[in-house]
Amino acid sequence: MQVDELYALLDKLQIGFEKVEHPAFGSIADFHEAGIEFPGQNVKCLFLRNRKGSRYFLLILDELKSADLAALAVQIGESRLSFGSEERLMELMGLTPGSVTPFALADDREQRISVLLDDGIRQDDLVGFHPLINSETLCIQYADLLKFLAHTGHVPVQVTI
Template sequence: MSESESVTGAGPSGTGPRTPDELLAHLDGLGLGYALHRHPPLFTVEDSKALRGELSGGHCKNLFLRDRKGRMWLVVALEDRQIDLKQLGAALGGARLSFGSPDRLMKYLGVIPGAVSPYALFNDVDRELTVVLDKEMLTFDPLNYHPLSNDMTIAVSPDSLLAFLRNLGYEPDILDFATVA
């Protein structure tokens, strides 16, 4: 990020990131059900596996990626899915992918590393990211994600996740990661 780029965070008119309470109120307003679970902060898939207990359903990892041209993606896949960035880039049209910086993550999604999820797209008010979902992930019900904070998890149906994304104006690319090995 250049020095001239602001890092004020995402949100309406650069007002800063929206909060988990605002996100949950948005989901309630849309009639999209969820089960909320509070827990100690989780920063990695390994943390999640160790501390989630009996939380059922699909557990996912979320990759905030960019290419050299500044295009950005949020890739959401099952937590144990092996992802080769070179092969994924080829599947996404030849992009040379790398991980976005924590500053860029805060600027566009309003979250810290460890709190990334498709629900962070609530803060991408200019719709600058492309969303890629793991096809197999969508066979799990419920799916578990952090709602803008890594000390909470919401369990949602795949239909609820897709309805949330579409309400925000995203039509996610659904990729069969089994073919991008």
């Protein structure tokens, strides 16, 4: 999926957003150093895999939290979790590091990636995600995130981080 196709899909699904344009950064810390602010709750997305590399996960969590991957693995019934490789990220989501986003799940028609949602994300607030590139952020309602995931066939699992 290309960026313009994503915008068309969001329009079709009637998902409104606030767009913030910014320099392409590789990490949340870079945003803070540049003084960039987003409306709503800031979140981050992590691309993870299980020990065998047979299952992949997109973890969406509050940006201020650190993910305890050992504890998370226990919660979801895996023996161990680690970060997915750049090669797998490109293969499965068509993304490069720094641009990980649930919007890429529109192309995951086989549901090879499971979505994990931090239960600390405020459900009455905006959450921001890159629109497949990391030089923009689209801030959408939490309910619209769930609508988008439902459209892609991904049922998120609530986890405690």
